[in-house]
Amino acid sequence: MSLAAQEESRPRIDIGQLPEGVRVRLLGRWTAGNLANRDNWQALQHSLGALPQDWRTCHWDLRELQRMDHVGAQLLWNAWYRQWPDTVYTLAAQRALLERIAQFSSVLPPRRPQTLWDWVLRGGALVIRVQGHLVDAVGLIGQLLLDMVKLLRAPRNGPWRDISGNLYRIGATALPITALVGFLIGVVLAYLMAQQLRQFGADAFIVDILGISLIRELGPVLAAILIAGRSGSAITAQIGVMRVTEELDAMKVMGIPQGFRLVLPRAIAMAVAMPLLSVWTTLAALSGGVLAADVVLGLTPGYFVTALAKVVLVSNLWLAVGKSVVFGLLIALIGCHYGLRIKPNTQSLGEGTTASVVTSITMVLLVDALFAVVFKDIGI
């Protein structure tokens, strides 16, 4: 648009003196896009504020306007304090526009003000929500147990296809990332410890420290946190989208039990994949540790492996595998729990997925602490 045309389209008013009285001419383009220009808006506000006191008796002339839309008309109507001036010259379309604004201009009904009672109700709603979570969680676990029994009684009717599919998605596709993270943690941990141990001349103890910490704690927890972020969120989002697209309802209508077809396969796949991934992550971390020990302390890999077998009891490995199974079940159940509670809108989907990941990571760490306390006499 050329500069002259831009100047011409600027929404503005022009006040002039006629023999019969004051004339107010509206000029330019009174459209939302044009009014939203900050300079235009300020200039127009300024001149609207400077209207003569007797604006009602002025002669308003809208006929030279280039264009006027509903927002522009609304602005004018509000400047008129929502009533017609005595004399207005308009084109037919402008008149219709303003009449429509006049007819429909109504004040937005205010939101109901908050009272103390609303806070009481909100507290009650919170209690009910917590109760709902508990009831749902107990129901989910109970249903999973029943479905397990059903599966054991008639293994041929089990959802094996779903189980193997989930096993692949949760387990196999997570191998590269867990290996990478595990290896890096192993290297960093071994390097830092080697620096400290060398000061005491206790180089050989790096095998004990790395062995116990990686096999017993870090391997399983690291894998569980990674999988909670990776697959726990996926489970929630998947089931949540099924709710949004009414697939869950479609399953119900066909008489397909949700627990048996959605929760059970994911729980089993998680329970199988998690210990395997945990061992895999531990191995990657140990190999990182071996590498760092070799480079920094000069401990050969051969020595590391023989020493590891002597100083770390096998019960540590069993403990790690055992708690990984629990972590896996927890992540799957929490993912399904939040997925099934999602309401059919996008906001709920996002909130549910976030809550699922946060809850499962917190629960993994809590349960890990529980394991540490209960089994404190084993393997050390």
Next chain:
Amino acid sequence: MTGSLAATPAWVPSPVVEIRGLCTVFRTDGVDAQIHKNLDLHIERGELLSIVGGSGSGKTTLLRLMLGLESPMGGSVDVLGRPAVELTTSGAASRVGMLFQQGALYSAFTVLENIAFPLRELKSLPDDLVRDAVMVKLQMVGLDPAHAHKMPADLSGGMIKRVALARALIMDPPLLLLDEPTAGLDPDRSDAFCTLLRSLHQELGLTVVMVTHDLDTIYEISTRVAVVADKRVIVDAPPKEVIQFDHPFVREFFLGGRGLRAQELLRLHPDAG
């Protein structure tokens, strides 16, 4: 219908939509499927055009091309005198309004916020002016102001369509596109929605393009009907002339059992609409 043409603002270029030599090919599983071949369509200012065609004939694709959501593989699609792909840049809401089949309301926003969204995106209009503008549009589409604070999840299908229509019209675009506007509405609501569309078309001087299967809608409100078959627009004329066009799809669609029943109803109750 001539009254509506007179009300159309003079600054809107005509033809509003101009499609020339459009070719579209979809590739699925390595197989090419030609959807449009040398398709031409001109939509004049102030028209209320229905696009009719069998499933998979590329009607919705045609709408998406006009909206600039997809770019033409061959030929050109011009809307308001400029290529359609330029539409999706900023300020698009003041050029074209679109009513999606499911409404496509932002589910995290209230009705008020949904309708106000394009205006608030301009950043500098004060909140009270935006609210006033929204309340006018809300009542223009026949909704009660009391619904302003509701969430989309709490609305019925008909109300969702009305809110979506109010949102499409908030910037007063001269061109309104509708995808199956009456799908999923019961006959009463569908009639009411048609009446609303016709009155908005006349009052605001809109150019309306809609894809529809609903014969009642076609007879009741369209000024022209474009039939898409054989990968092109086979006929583009007022409804009465389209019925007489000799083509298997036209015969099947308009003169099949359902079509005849709709015509019969119109004869019995000529003032039903």
